[in-house]
Amino acid sequence: MSLRHALLALLTAQPMSGYDVTKVFDRSVTFVWHAPHSQIYPELRRMEIDGLIVAESSPRGKHGIKRIYSVTATGREELRRWVCEQTPPEQVRDAQRLKSAYLEFDDFDNARRHFKAHLEHYELWERLWATHVEQLAARATPLIRERLARTDPADHEAIVAYKVHAYQGLVAQARAEVAWAEEGLRMVDELEAAGSRAPDVAGSAR
Amino acid sequence: MSLRHALLALLTAQPMSGYDVTKVFDRSVTFVWHAPHSQIYPELRRMEIDGLIVAESSPRGKHGIKRIYSVTATGREELRRWVCEQTPPEQVRDAQRLKSAYLEFDDFDNARRHFKAHLEHYELWERLWATHVEQLAARATPLIRERLARTDPADHEAIVAYKVHAYQGLVAQARAEVAWAEEGLRMVDELEAAGSRAPDVAGSAR
């Protein structure tokens, strides 16, 4: 149940509405966890019921209510518990890689298209994450400013260092993916040059 | 629905029982996709209903039936369709990294334990995947032998190359994770040496 902890972590920086959270989650580059609003709103409600957060409600129009959530002492304790706990590493489940292992069912052009898309995707994210690392290191994002403003200055160095390091990990991953896709493109060219049979039919032999 | 395609891909190498598949999935290093048997058995049944695979059944003891599944022409076509189709890259959802970004809620010793576990995990998998790459390149695993025996020799080079490349991607990922964890350990040492405050209480300031 990491969505809950992602939300808790975010709200320790700054009290926010559900909408603000969805923005940070799916529009900004700020996060290592994706979730759609249809998952976020109900989870915030459940967290409120469980006493991890409290909402300050104000009316919005005739019907709606706007809720600004902030983390309670219980929520803070739960976040601490989760961070301290060792969680077993996730199991591999990598559809992109799985597919790449069976490209003999596809033709060379499409295989190249496949690796090109991979390349472009990770080049983009490498840039986004790298930019975010810079901004974190410069303590320049609104969120890190808020977080630092709410914590003891003696902790600031560690708070920033941990976040910078986490995003650097994502940058490194992205670089590895870019290199892998480039290698894939070279491989397809070589296979084609070596005159491997048009693989459209490969695998259908029996 | 990639489990379905992972199963299809596997069964194109060689007809197998559900049990064999679970072995390949969770005991051997052979795969880039994890799934427990409780997910595999029902999925195989559904795939049979959908005409993607057929079972050759033989009785086992008084009650049980042993089923050996093989891929039909429809199944083969479905696999081809899936491989050719461009799938959007997965969204980030990385609990380990999320946690690492909030280690200020933990103490230095436990933060180190966290990175050590990460390091050991990926060192292990790097070895396992690297070994698998070697064995694939040497065409030495039972599964790749079977697969090659059932396909046109003109395709063998591509079939092996794609699989080798896929697993090399996992090896590269694992190396990046190892380097990241080592960097994390250095970071914690530096933070401690620099005398950042005991972070047990960090973040609880308000």
Place this chain on the structure above:
DNA sequence: ACAGCCATGTAAGTCGTTACATGATTGC
């Protein structure tokens, strides 16, 4: 006889995706 692995399932519950739905405010 017992251990260990072969072999196959069900069930309950959680997590996540996709689509549907509604209304308010702000700026042009």
Place this chain on the structure above:
DNA sequence: GCAATCATGTAACGACTTACATGGCTGT
């Protein structure tokens, strides 16, 4: 007046996890 964006939800379905459950075969 309209578009864009703010803001908040529900519903259905599918994917995945964890635990429970059963029985066969093989070697010692």
